[in-house]
Amino acid sequence: MADPVPNPNTTDDHEPMPVLDDVLKGSARTVAEDVIPLVEETATISKRQVVPGRVRVRTITDTVEELAHADVQREDVEVTRVPIGRTVEMAPEVRTEGDVTIVPVLEEVLVVEKRLVLKEELHIRRRVAAETVEVPVTLRKQRAVVERLAPDASDPDKEARS
Template sequence: MTIPVVAEQLAVGTRTVDTGRGVRIHKTVIEQPVTIDERLVRDEVEIKHVAVDRIVALEEAPTTRHEGDTMIVPILEEVLVVERRVRIKEELHITRIQREETHREAVVLKAEQVSIERFDESGTPPTK
């Protein structure tokens, strides 16, 4: 005697169905004025001519140097005497001055807002 054995099998799949329903998406851009308030740092340079009028030997001629925030640049000149000497005519004293100020400016920021509207096959929104 034979006894039949039965087994069920399941096949799962997907398909696209047009239901006639859909959505509308509305996007709007809003502008919102905003004031920014930032601190800015700016360097300024102050140049002062300082008369020196000092004779120095050629090998002793000074070079650019710094004294604190001030850079001193010697201005040299050869002077004809019985012998040639280097005279420091003047120095440039360059001082860095750092100033801090507040900068205020109005700017416009934009943001997008989206609203979604669902509708049925007739194109009318469904009632709740």
């Protein structure tokens, strides 16, 4: 590989290269100056926003008719009048026998003396009945629709508003 800097001590068939010391020591001989421009490259980094695509999201509400099922209870009361017609010393209390509630009904009767007479009893029986009912109900459900649009596609919503 060749030496990049010429050695002044080597002898070539060419004219010897002047050394700086020789030029300064020499006479009024003019030295030609060669100017070598230096070039430097620099990198500049910048960024810009690019829209690769668009997305539109819409919600759609659908209605669905369904039957709502529920178990409900209904209570009916049956009242039976039972005539008694007996004289009592004091008023009997309301009492319950099984599923029957007995309410005494009293009456004062004017006699030479006053007597308490049990005129009748009300026998109240409760019956519980369960039944299933179906009631139509309107339910709303939403779903999302996502549409992907090209980046250069114009916005159809903006066009519709214009």
